[in-house]
Amino acid sequence: MTVFRLGETRYMFGKGAKRKLDEDEEGLEGKALEASVAGGGLGLCPEGLSKVSYTLQRQTIFNISLMKLYSQRPLGEPSLERRVLINNMLRRIQDELKQEGSLRPLLFPPSPPPDDPMDEGFREAPPSFGVLSAAATAQVSQPSALLMPVIAPPPSPHPMVPPNCQASQACPNRVEVCPTPLEACLTPASLLEEDGGDSAFCAPSPPTPPLSPPPPQPPPLPSALLNQASPRVPVPASSIDGFPSALSDMELGPPTAITRTAAAITTTVTTSPAPTPLTQPSLLTPLSPTPTGLPRDSRTMGAKPEAAGVLLAEGRCTELRPMDALPTLPPGGLVDISASPSSPSSSSSPSGFLSDLALDDVLFADIDTSMYDFDPCTTSGAVGVTTGGGLAKLSPVVTADDLLKSLASPYSGPSPQVSANQPFKIDLTELDHIMEVLVGS
Amino acid sequence: MEEESDTRKINNSFLRDHNYATEADIISTVEFNSSGELLATGDKGGRVVVFQREQESKSQPQRRGEYNVYSTFQSHEPEFDYLKSLEIEEKINKIKWLPQQHAAYFLLSTNDKTVKLWKISERDKRPEGYNLKDEDGRIRNPLTITSLRVPVLQPMDLMVEATARRVFSNAHTYHINSISVNSDLQTFISTDDLRVNLWNLEITDRSFNIVDIKPANMEELTEVITSAEFHPQQCHTFAYSSSKGSIRLCDMRQAALCDKHCKYSPLADHRAILQASAEQEGGEGWGCEEEEVEKDFEEPEDPSTRSFFSEIISSISDVKFSHNGRYLMTRDYLTVKVWDLQMENKPLETYQVHDYLRGKLCSLYENDCIFDKFECVWNGSDSVIMTGSYNNFFRMFDRNTKRDVTLEASRENSKPRAILKPRKVCVGGKRRKDEISVDSLDFSKKILHTTWHPHENIIAVAATNNLYIFQDKVN
Numbered sequence: 001m002t003v004f005r006l007g008e009t010r011y012m013f014g015k016g017a018k019r020k021l022d023e024d025e026e027g028l029e030g031k032a033l034e035a036s037v038a039g040g041g042l043g044l045c046p047e048g049l050s051k052v053s054y055t056l057q058r059q060t061i062f063n064i065s066l067m068k069l070y071s072q073r074p075l076g077e078p079s080l081e082r083r084v085l086i087n088n089m090l091r092r093i094q095d096e097l098k099q100e101g102s103l104r105p106l107l108f109p110p111s112p113p114p115d116d117p118m119d120e121g122f123r124e125a126p127p128s129f130g131v132l133s134a135a136a137t138a139q140v141s142q143p144s145a146l147l148m149p150v151i152a153p154p155p156s157p158h159p160m161v162p163p164n165c166q167a168s169q170a171c172p173n174r175v176e177v178c179p180t181p182l183e184a185c186l187t188p189a190s191l192l193e194e195d196g197g198d199s200a201f202c203a204p205s206p207p208t209p210p211l212s213p214p215p216p217q218p219p220p221l222p223s224a225l226l227n228q229a230s231p232r233v234p235v236p237a238s239s240i241d242g243f244p245s246a247l248s249d250m251e252l253g254p255p256t257a258i259t260r261t262a263a264a265i266t267t268t269v270t271t272s273p274a275p276t277p278l279t280q281p282s283l284l285t286p287l288s289p290t291p292t293g294l295p296r297d298s299r300t301m302g303a304k305p306e307a308a309g310v311l312l313a314e315g316r317c318t319e320l321r322p323m324d325a326l327p328t329l330p331p332g333g334l335v336d337i338s339a340s341p342s343s344p345s346s347s348s349s350p351s352g353f354l355s356d357l358a359l360d361d362v363l364f365a366d367i368d369t370s371m372y373d374f375d376p377c378t379t380s381g382a383v384g385v386t387t388g389g390g391l392a393k394l395s396p397v398v399t400a401d402d403l404l405k406s407l408a409s410p411y412s413g414p415s416p417q418v419s420a421n422q423p424f425k426i427d428l429t430e431l432d433h434i435m436e437v438l439v440g441s
Numbered sequence: 442m443e444e445e446s447d448t449r450k451i452n453n454s455f456l457r458d459h460n461y462a463t464e465a466d467i468i469s470t471v472e473f474n475s476s477g478e479l480l481a482t483g484d485k486g487g488r489v490v491v492f493q494r495e496q497e498s499k500s501q502p503q504r505r506g507e508y509n510v511y512s513t514f515q516s517h518e519p520e521f522d523y524l525k526s527l528e529i530e531e532k533i534n535k536i537k538w539l540p541q542q543h544a545a546y547f548l549l550s551t552n553d554k555t556v557k558l559w560k561i562s563e564r565d566k567r568p569e570g571y572n573l574k575d576e577d578g579r580i581r582n583p584l585t586i587t588s589l590r591v592p593v594l595q596p597m598d599l600m601v602e603a604t605a606r607r608v609f610s611n612a613h614t615y616h617i618n619s620i621s622v623n624s625d626l627q628t629f630i631s632t633d634d635l636r637v638n639l640w641n642l643e644i645t646d647r648s649f650n651i652v653d654i655k656p657a658n659m660e661e662l663t664e665v666i667t668s669a670e671f672h673p674q675q676c677h678t679f680a681y682s683s684s685k686g687s688i689r690l691c692d693m694r695q696a697a698l699c700d701k702h703c704k705y706s707p708l709a710d711h712r713a714i715l716q717a718s719a720e721q722e723g724g725e726g727w728g729c730e731e732e733e734v735e736k737d738f739e740e741p742e743d744p745s746t747r748s749f750f751s752e753i754i755s756s757i758s759d760v761k762f763s764h765n766g767r768y769l770m771t772r773d774y775l776t777v778k779v780w781d782l783q784m785e786n787k788p789l790e791t792y793q794v795h796d797y798l799r800g801k802l803c804s805l806y807e808n809d810c811i812f813d814k815f816e817c818v819w820n821g822s823d824s825v826i827m828t829g830s831y832n833n834f835f836r837m838f839d840r841n842t843k844r845d846v847t848l849e850a851s852r853e854n855s856k857p858r859a860i861l862k863p864r865k866v867c868v869g870g871k872r873r874k875d876e877i878s879v880d881s882l883d884f885s886k887k888i889l890h891t892t893w894h895p896h897e898n899i900i901a902v903a904a905t906n907n908l909y910i911f912q913d914k915v916n
Contacts, residue, residue, distance in 0.1 A: 057803065061749050064807050080615055080634040081665045081684050082812050085753045088663050092749075 062093045101440075468903035470890055474538035474546065477894040480508055480901055481548055482908055483533025487517040489550055489603075491561060492910075508910055512561050514603035517552040529554050535620050537629070539642075547606070549629060553616040556631050558607035558642065566594040612638050612648045619668045625676040632669040635662075637681060639693075651693060652681060667757050667814075674766045686755030687739040688771060690782065695735065738769065738785040740778070750802040750811065758814035763823040764895075770826055772817040775799060777828050777838065792838045792845065795830045797868040797879045810884050818893045818900075829888030832877065833904045834864060850888060850902045850909040861911065 065086045465486025472481050480492040493511035520529040531552055539547040545562035570592040574580050615633035622629045630651070631638050637652035652669075656662055669681035677693045742751060754774035761770045768789065769780040775796055778788035794815075798805060805811040810831075817828040829835045830847070838845045847864045867876040890903040898913035 058749065061803065061806065068809075079812070081667060081756070082809075084662055084665050085684060085756060085812070088752055089749065091663075092752075 058093055058096065062090065065090045065093070463906060466906040468890060468906060468908060469532050469534060470536050471892045471901045471903050471908065472536045472538060472548075473892050473894050473901065474548070475540045475895060477896055477899070479511065479538070479546060480892070480910070481536045481538065481550075482901075482903065483516065483536050483550055484906075485530075485532040487515055487519070487531030487533060487552065489514055489516045489533060489536065489548075489559070491546075491548075491601075512601040512603055514559070516550045516557060516559065516605075517555065520554070534617055537620050537622050539622055540626060542626075549620050549622065551617050551620050551631065554610065554613055556609040556617070556620055556629075556640070557605050558609075559603050560606045561601060561603045564600045564602060565596060565598075567597045568592040569595045607642065607645050609640055609645050609648065612640075615665075618666070619670065621670040621679065623671045623676050624674055628676075630669055630671060630679060632666055632681060634665040637666065637669050637679075649697075651698060652691065653698065654683075668760045670760055670762055672766055673762050673764060680760055680762070680769060682757035682760040682771060684756040685752065686757055686773060687737055688757065688760060688769065688780070690736040690738065690769075690785075692735060736782075736785045738771075738780050738788075740787045746799070748802065750806060753806065753811055754802065759816040761817055761819060763819050764821060765823055768823065770817050770819060772815050772828055774811060774813075774815075777817050777826060779826070779840065790840060792826070792836075794828055794836055795834075795866070797866055798831075801879070805884070808884065810887075813887055813889060815887075815889050816891060818891050820893045820898065821896045827891055827893060827900065829891055829902070831884050831887050832882040833886040833888055834866075835888045835891060835902055848911075850904045850907075850911075852907070 068086050069083065069090075465484060465488075467485040468482050469485050470481075470483040473479070474481070478494050480494075482490050482492075484490070489512075490510060491512040492508035494506040494508050497506050516533055517531040519531040521527075522529055529552065533550050533552060535549075535551050537549045539549070539558075541547075545560050548559050548561070550557055550559060569576065570590050572581075572586060572589055572592075573583070609631070613631065613633040613636070615635055617631050617633050619632045620629055621632075627643075628639055628641050631640065631648075632652075635653065635655040636650055638648040639651050640648045652666070654664065654666060664683050664685045667682050667684055669679060672678035672680070678690065679693070680688055680690045682688045742755070757771045757773050759770075759772040762768070763770065763779075767782060769782060771778050771780065771788075772794075775794060775798060777792045777794055779790040779792075781789045802811060815829050817826060819826055824841055825837055825839050827835060827837045833850045834847050835850060836845060836847050847866070848861045849864050865873075865876045866882070867873065867878055872878050886905060888902055888904055892901045894900070900911050902909045902911065
């Protein structure tokens, strides 16, 4: 049965650039499917060779989901249920990718460390209806700012945001969460060729066996089935313990700084409605709640503009947090804004790469973001992906510029990422350290 | 569906390129009234067409009552929400009849935002012999009137007129997906994605919100309400389904807001509570007077069938109480489930509607078919359930004999009086004659809306813009 399913699915998408990979994997498929049958179904046991097909399918679904969310009819209001379901799908895939990334000794436990004030609201988020919400912690964390802008797309009053990009302001969040694995999956062919365990890519590349031994499969919890991503990763609680120890093993500069950074990383907002475009102009712009968010929210959600304002403020300040960890960055005047009250949305699932994203906002501020053809979400969507792509490139920037340019191919367009690094060349050493930790080299 | 037509073209999926010549004629809902005499259909253009069954005449006993058009009226018009710069579709999402109390018929029809109560009445007499005006209606010169007469009612051609008696508006921020009339015949509920509102049929400027699952932060929204219905006999009980595959049975006597979010308890504890209350009830169905705990009906997921799309295909598209009020039927993407109201941990029966689609979920997700909302319906005696599928197929399941049949609603295959031939979809490699392979199914031809006569074996099936009415074979 599984054989039939997988085969069918693959044929649906075996076209274009991926055909080569399909053909290469025909032989692998058979073995992979047999392996996954034992694992109990599609996508549950991507061990060994079936992981490639699983990853490919997951990536395809991820892309499809993105396209669905952002190619919307201008006149009519899209169905909320459809958006919610697609959003959940994206979250699940992102969580999976994150957890895959966290198989390496990274700093991102699926649930944030307890010392982070941002977490309070997150833990107290109202349990979702009808489902065991206990396991939903990390999963709920992906706030869907998509819903906010999409419900009411008015013209943008914010000067920096292009008028038709309201709905897309959450795009960066959708894409940036898992940039490096995304990169790896977006160009599987090139990565397969280049990656032989090159840690600079920091990708859990499908062909290479996982660096850490695959965790034992826990018995599937009914709640986990509906909420959590793959069961391959042990329950959050245990991973929290695992990571700090992994951290301490690392011989890096100031471990506390890194831990703090990690803490900040784990709590960075995934979905502040418009972090990237809004911070593009300058990190030092005074953080006032974006007018973009507020009027929109007041219309859509009735009486909750303050939540949106808080969200935006937090979005900005979580981006600032990693900045704080770096000594050379502008000091605390901007940190005060982080005193904003904890909002449930802010303590989103630890997207380890979000701190990098924040860095990218500054580093790649001039990036041309016109790579996606979506309408109306062109710019922001592209921003997100580019910055996400840029994350993977950040490390190669440090280690190998050639790799950067080769990776830049299909998805980054004509933007010269390298040039944007100039303002922070001084900090490259520190960044280098941090990036090595983040990507688990 | 309308929003996905572009996506389908872009994706070049296996859907044929369809051109709806009259998209406004796409039927969006069908409903028999409580006697079965009338059948109402709503379409995408906001119109309601009501069919009436012919009286069976003794002279032609073979000609069982056929349904003919009785009334047509424009129920809803397209509107524009200036605040959000969004169009409000006039598509009729649901029609529900009120049980007939007097000569006129009443029905509720709703689009995304507004519910309207329509009165359909007949006029077959008209007054003639006015003093002040002619038969044409022209005013007579008073000076020419020499005598007075009393106007008399003269028979006229039957005229059916529909008037909007109530308009229930401005209560829903999100799209209304269902309405349900209470058994008390005084109230009804309207349900959108996040809220359920209770109305009194007489009062249009006020409604009570009885369910609200909107999170404080919309970004945490992961679940929406997909359908809600009142219990057929218990006027204080209603059920609503969610996009995560769960159904909640609520008792309005418990609290003003049947929400239970903050008080939600793990399933194990909940079952214990329900066990206790069930014992109190005496076990005889719904005749109790004690207050009842709200019940959550949810089946644990089968890990062997888990996939990326597990959540989406578990989203319940329709929930229907059985006529006797003891069961609940839910329709998700691939199955129909019958639940016993006393047992909330798993369904009583599960029927596979088109399990052969399980291997195609990715493509169906791409072309948005996975979001199609199929309805399900009971027959009058609750022994057979019916639901639609693709390729203009619809399926019937006999709960007693456990037999099922697939039928097709198409013009080529249905001549008047012809018996519908059962169809079969082949899933294996070898296709027998008359079978259809999964790949040649037409996913643009979907039967989402069906209804069953309350007493007889007459069904109405909406296939895009065609309405098919099938009757039991007369011996």
